[in-house]
Amino acid sequence: MMSLTFYYAPYSSASITEAVIAELGMICDRVKLDIDAGETRTAEFLAINPNGRVPAIVHDGIAIWESAAITLYLGETFGVDAGLYPKPGPMRGVAMKWIVWANVSLAEAAGRLSAALPTGSEGAVQSGSVDYVAPELRDPNALLKAQSDVATYLGILDAALTSQTFLLGDYPLADTHLQGFVGWIASMGVDLSQYVNVDVWAKRCSQRPALAALEED
Numbered sequence: 001m002m003s004l005t006f007y008y009a010p011y012s013s014a015s016i017t018e019a020v021i022a023e024l025g026m027i028c029d030r031v032k033l034d035i036d037a038g039e040t041r042t043a044e045f046l047a048i049n050p051n052g053r054v055p056a057i058v059h060d061g062i063a064i065w066e067s068a069a070i071t072l073y074l075g076e077t078f079g080v081d082a083g084l085y086p087k088p089g090p091m092r093g094v095a096m097k098w099i100v101w102a103n104v105s106l107a108e109a110a111g112r113l114s115a116a117l118p119t120g121s122e123g124a125v126q127s128g129s130v131d132y133v134a135p136e137l138r139d140p141n142a143l144l145k146a147q148s149d150v151a152t153y154l155g156i157l158d159a160a161l162t163s164q165t166f167l168l169g170d171y172p173l174a175d176t177h178l179q180g181f182v183g184w185i186a187s188m189g190v191d192l193s194q195y196v197n198v199d200v201w202a203k204r205c206s207q208r209p210a211l212a213a214l215e216e217d
Ligand SMILES: N[C@@H](CCC(=O)N[C@@H](CS)C(=O)NCC(=O)O)C(=O)O
Pocket: 011, 012, 013, 014, 035, 040, 052, 053, 054, 055, 065, 066, 067, 068, 103, 128, 129, 130, 131
């Protein structure tokens, strides 16, 4: 009997993993952590993820962290038979490409945008987070640079979605992963309507039954 424990905080990168677990139809134990209350920095949680960040999963006693690694792992372990993740081969490579890109390119820029937004505005890094930068320490150009980089990446995604229902045809787990980051970017006031393909695709993803049933808690 396999065991899966999911460590998360509401409205965080863990929402990506939550969507992936839901899309795979997996049953797991859930451990909710309050970042502002320091619950991601307890000795108990640091033993699971020394970075003190969510998401993390523990699968059959083994800890795995970094949302991209978790999606790749769950996809190849549970998604292939379910038809949600490609079997080894070139399409597997395409899935890996978009999942890794989502984290190291798109989310990296989005993280800088989040850290540069005025404290307290929607999507801004909260003052209790390790990523919080005090306003007096901020680079005045950081906001513009982050906005410009996010726009570049959304343009790349928009072009890739031309005439495509999902990034991976019939294999939507990579799309599940990416749509979470795009939703976060939209919550920071970035207008998706100028990226028509992304806008339509994000709505299509959110209508998948597993994602439509998700609630933040
Ligand atoms: N690259 C990591 C980023 C995870 C991350 O930064 N999580 C944030 C929440 S969005 C966190 O746990 N922060 C803890 C803190 O700020 O103290 C991933 O994709 O899993």
